[in-house]
Amino acid sequence: MRVLIACEFSGAVRRAFRERGHDAWSCDLLPAEDGSPYHLQTDAIHASYGMLHLDPWELMICHPPCTHLSVSGARWFKKKTVEQLEALAFVKTLLAAPIHHIALENPISIISSRIRKPDQVIQPWQFGHGETKATCLWLKNLPKLTPTKIVEGREARVHRAPPGPDRWKERSRTLQGIADAMADQWGSLAIERAA
Numbered sequence: 191m192r193v194l195i196a197c198e199f200s201g202a203v204r205r206a207f208r209e210r211g212h213d214a215w216s217c218d219l220l221p222a223e224d225g226s227p228y229h230l231q232t233d234a235i236h237a238s239y240g241m242l243h244l245d246p247w248e249l250m251i252c253h254p255p256c257t258h259l260s261v262s263g264a265r266w267f268k269k270k271t272v273e274q275l276e277a278l279a280f281v282k283t284l285l286a287a288p289i290h291h292i293a294l295e296n297p298i299s300i301i302s303s304r305i306r307k308p309d310q311v312i313q314p315w316q317f318g319h320g321e322t323k324a325t326c327l328w329l330k331n332l333p334k335l336t337p338t339k340i341v342e343g344r345e346a347r348v349h350r351a352p353p354g355p356d357r358w359k360e361r362s363r364t365l366q367g368i369a370d371a372m373a374d375q376w377g378s379l380a381i382e383r384a385a
């Protein structure tokens with residue numbers, strides 16, 4: 191399956207798909223943290239709307255920045271109307287990309303009130319990580335993710351990362367259990383469709 195993981199510097203979801211035999215690529219304005227050759231350092235809109243030398247994508251999973259969208263930053267909202275509109279336009283454009291299966295992931299955010307409610311809200315503790323961090327999924331032609339391993343432990347993920355310039359990276363990196371669930375459950379769609 192041809193898979194694009196948009197707005198991913200870590201390679202977590204890309205690796206999960208590639209390990210299962212898919213032709214998966216990540217893309218981000220930043221370079222790939224793992225130095226993978228299967229990373230496009232480019233704008234997600236450019237990558238998702240078609241790079242002429244590449245075959246079409248069948249599935250896209252996107253992790254757009256939540257800086258101007260997240261409800262946890264609500265007290266700053268009045269001061270950043272323009273940034274918010276731009277961030278919402280970016281999300282809308284990704285959701286409208288010409289790709290059959292799309293999942294877009296974000297924390298609790300104004301996407302819910304300004305575009306539409308998410309199709310699913312997942313938690314790390316449903317996928318083997320003893321942490322809480324509500325993660326919303328907007329889905330197009332994809333089933334909801336089934337929890338793979340419900341564990342004890344409800345520590346808020348956001349409070350664990352130490353301060354520093356790379357704190358946002360630690361907080362935003364997709365967790366392994368969720369990456370594996372996406373690759374296992376959504377990666378099999380191509381096989382089912384072909385059958």
Ligand SMILES: C[S@@+](CC[C@H](N)C(=O)[O-])C[C@H]1O[C@@H](n2cnc3c(N)ncnc32)[C@H](O)[C@@H]1O
Pocket residue numbers: 196197198199200201202217218219220232233234235253254255256362363364
């Ligand atoms: C919330 S982080 C997601 C990180 C992801 N979960 C991971 O494991 O790498 C958002 C990412 O979007 C990237 N980004 C921002 N604007 C972008 C754009 N126009 N095209 C592609 N990537 C973009 C940022 O560089 C950042 O790495």
